[in-house]
Amino acid sequence: xxxxxxxxxSLPVTLGQPASISxxxxxxxxxxxxxxxxxxxxxxxxxxxxxxxxxxxxRDSGVPDRFSGSGSGTDFTLKISRVEAEDxxxxxxxxxxxxxxxxxxxxxxxxx
Amino acid sequence: EVQLVESGGGLPQPGGSLRLxxxxxxxxxxxxxxxxxxxxxxKGLEWVSGIRASGESTFYTDxxxxxxxxxxxxxxxxxxxxxxxxxxxxxxxxxxxxxxxxPDDWGQGTLVTVSS
Numbered sequence: 649x650x651x652x653x654x655x656x657x658s659l660p661v662t663l664g665q666p667a668s669i670s671x672x673x674x675x676x677x678x679x680x681x682x683x684x685x686x687x688x689x690x691x692x693x694x695x696x697x698x699x700x701x702x703x704x705x706x707r708d709s710g711v712p713d714r715f716s717g718s719g720s721g722t723d724f725t726l727k728i729s730r731v732e733a734e735d736x737x738x739x740x741x742x743x744x745x746x747x748x749x750x751x752x753x754x755x756x757x758x759x760x
Numbered sequence: 761e762v763q764l765v766e767s768g769g770g771l772p773q774p775g776g777s778l779r780l781x782x783x784x785x786x787x788x789x790x791x792x793x794x795x796x797x798x799x800x801x802x803k804g805l806e807w808v809s810g811i812r813a814s815g816e817s818t819f820y821t822d823x824x825x826x827x828x829x830x831x832x833x834x835x836x837x838x839x840x841x842x843x844x845x846x847x848x849x850x851x852x853x854x855x856x857x858x859x860x861x862x863p864d865d866w867g868q869g870t871l872v873t874v875s876s
Contacts (some may be wrong), residue, residue, distance in 0.1 A: 649821075679861075687862055687863070689805070689821070697797075697866055699862075699863065699864050703862060708864070734779045737842050738804075740804065742805070742807070742863075743807040744860065744861035744862055745861070747806055748820065749819075749861075750807060750821060751805040751806065754805070756869070
């Protein structure tokens with residue numbers, strides 16, 4: 649199975665400052681059709697997860713543009729340009745290229 | 761508006777069985793692949809199983825193979841997860857998710873607690 653790792657696992661941030669989460673996969677995530685199925689999810693306390701980014705860098709409708717995704721191959725990054733209070737939660741990367749699909753362990757983002 | 765409503769959670773004993781259901785609305789269910797994801801208490805997300813829109817292909821994580829069966833009824837817009845030979849480590853909130861490779865909408869989850 650593809651192992652997804654994230655760093656850091658805990659990220660205390662100052663409001664208004666940038667934040668960055670790294671996600672690495674144990675295998676390349678390019679599918680046979682040329683697409684890379686790397687997704688990012690946010691889970692706020694007490695809520696179901698919500699997708700933020702799909703296919704590495706495509707931001708979902710309604711997601712603030714302070715969120716951005718990048719990367720290729722086995723290295724991917726989620727960036728928040730200026731953290732707001734509503735961004736507190738756990739962030740997961742997930743690969744949808746190789747069955748069984750797998751999630752990263754999650755990165756807890758909270759306010760300093 | 762897309763709605764995914766899970767049901768069927770409960771308190772089965774180790775070795776027991778449970779059938780989860782996910783009633784969907786707000787989209788053309790028969791056109792979408794679907795997924796089950798679980799989350800143990802205080803832990804991260806774990807992909808469990810997926811099924812193609814037609815129902816012809818199904819996929820499982822290793823711990824679910826041979827014990828869980830995903831299925832769907834496209835006439836009733838409903839997704840199911842039959843869980844047999846349940847273990848304590850299957851205790852989790854089970855989420856129904858629309859999509860497979862790029863899952864998007866999630867239900868609110870249903871809690872399964874395997875305990876004697």
